[in-house]
Amino acid sequence: MNKFIYTLPALLLLTGCWDQTNLNETKLITAGGIDYTKKGKVTSTVSVPQAVAAEAGKGNIVNQVFAATGNTARQSRLRLDLKVAERLDASKNQVLVFGEETAKTDIYNLLDIFYRDPKSSLNAKLAVAKGKASDVISTTFEEPKKSTGVGEYLRDSIKSAEEGATVPAENIQTICPLMFDPGQDFALPYLESTGKAVKVIGVALFQEHQMVGSIKEPLSVIYTMLTGEPHTISMSTTKKISNNQKENLLNYVTIKVEKNKRKFDVYVSSRDKISAKIKLNVKIIITEYPPDNLSTPSEIKKIEKKISKKLTEDAQKVIDKLQKMNSDPFGVGRQLMAYHYPTWEKLNWKEEYPKIDFKASVDVEVIGHGIIE
Amino acid sequence: MNNHTITHRQLFFLIVQTQIGVGVLSLPYSLFVKAKIDGWISLLLAGVFVQFSILAMWKLCDRFPQNTLFDILPKIMGKHLGFIFKFIYTLHFSIVSALILILYNSIVGKWILFETPSWVIIFVMAFAGAYFISSTPREIARFFVLVTPLFFILFGLIIYAYTDVHFLYIFPIGQTGIMTIIKGSSDAVVALLGFDAALVFLAYTTGTPAKKLKVISFASFCVTVMYTFIVFTTYIFFNPMEIVIVPEPVLYMLKAFSFSIVERTDLIFLSLWIISVATSFISYLFVAAKGIQSILKLHHHQSAAVYIALFCALVAIIPNEKLEIVTWNKYISLVSILFSGISPIILLLISVLRKKQEKGATAT
Structure with a gap:
């Protein structure tokens, strides 16, 4: 009987609901792009898939693309939140894309929020876009009806490039030790938006935190073999x-x-x-x-x-x-x-x-x- | 009294479960800060040091069979001094229990329950502790044996990290120099603490003295090996420059892995780890409750259970900033090395010099 009394308060406390996150109050980001503006500010472009009720039995996914600019990556994210009715949540993010010009500066400064946030998805794929990242994120694809949004589409196309050894397999966490390593660098998939599709055109090479060049597609297979x-x-x-x-x-x-x-x-x-x-x-x-x-x-x-x-x-x-x-x-x-x-x-x-x-x-x-x- | 005894096999699990606790998540980090990439060598060294304390502890308890630390203290120090030290030891063990709660709360609050008030997180664990220590040592030991298979899951999760490791990070071995490695081992000893619970649990253990020693020593050895494996794994997973900014490398490492069903492996690990924390907490709380029983001459330690748990929980609520927690951790750990690592040796010396031992001890 005595023991039973101890368990009572525990039972009351265990029903806590401070940390619940309701799906209907959040918008899940599946792909994000980061660009620097000419003035050195950070623009975040994110894609949020939204299910739209269509004819019976025909679910349809519409991609909503939002963008906002701030002094830092986090500030631009916070400003994005102001544009969206629900709360944006990046814990299911699949792909993070850097614009080429952005990749040529220090990318660690932009990745800080991903490493710091306990909820962020460290296994999201990273890529560099030829031109601007926002172009890749806001591409209207020819085959969007089957896929569930830009994030999944980009992740799958990077994955198939990895399977074909065109690009090495990396994610946000796997490049982190390499960014810190003075004796080793890394490479990321290099994407190009052609308006109606995004294709992997090779690998973007980095030195410490900065992109320094690229190796184009047929040769990049040899690169992957050499790794x-x-x-x-x-x-x-x-x-x-x-x-x-x-x-x-x-x-x-x-x-x-x-x-x-x-x-x-x-x-x-x-x-x-x-x-x-x-x-x-x-x-x-x-x-x-x-x-x-x-x-x-x-x-x-x-x-x-x-x-x-x-x-x-x-x-x-x-x-x-x-x-x-x-x-x-x-x-x-x-x-x-x-x-x-x-x-x-x-x-x-x-x-x-x-x-x-x-x-x-x-x-x-x-x-x-x-x-x- | 009969259902109060535990077998020497159960003692093994008691010690292992007490040793593996809150420290395992941040151990690679704290070792790295001191001994750089050679931290795992410090850990092995610490495992050797700990064996000496264990030997002293066993010899001490062997001189006074079926006596807990709190019975031994007045016998070797005299009534009054013994009483004072009894009090100090009880306070020490309850503060260590509180420290476990503090560290557990800080990690849970940082990694999963961001919005939940810290007192809730602390009280849930404190009540669980109070509930457990109101039972007999045998029941506690049985629970510890029951949850031991969970280690294999933790182990398996860590092994998965070998899909992305850089073995070259560990070289050149010994680059920091022997002195740094030895200095780092003091921090490693803190992580291995928990064998001190044997000071009380040995009194309940049946079996020959030789078997008891073997069991404690082997338990500590197993924990050392497991810790070294974990530390080594994180050292080849993270770049040496990177560990400095990752205070919980083990969790961080798992956060990057996802399987088709489980996306956040670290959360699975964390949930299992909480059980490990609970076992350490229960052990220390039990020892503290035994101390109270001995001080107040209570008929049963059960009556002290609620109060001691409440005391620990209230103490654990005090520090609320990260830096405060770091300071608390630092000082309590230092005191722990003194009380758990070094004092068994001193106590043994006193008892040998004053020729104190229970009659018939040599016969058993």
């Missing part, structure tokens, strides 16, 4: 491996990477000269090769050699670009810090990185070619 990503659902790319065919199409081969193994070494010579080498061992399946000539081992060896050569060239191209941009997404600096700490302490990595000797080589092994030879 060491072992396998994605369809890591595919088409490469030109000869010049002498009459029909242009016959010069190409399309491969799908089944297994990608990276060997990544950073050396420091006795005179503190730094060199890095990435060696990829790739097992591929040929998914398109119109000349149809894969019956003998020697033929396969030949084509392996050609693809290896081509991929090595491309990999070197990617690395040269990265060094030119001074972006270190593979973490050469991190390796240096971990294994050659005294050297690392001595040097200014930002000045040193473009000058190091950084080589790549790709070794291809064909393990299949579909159901015909």
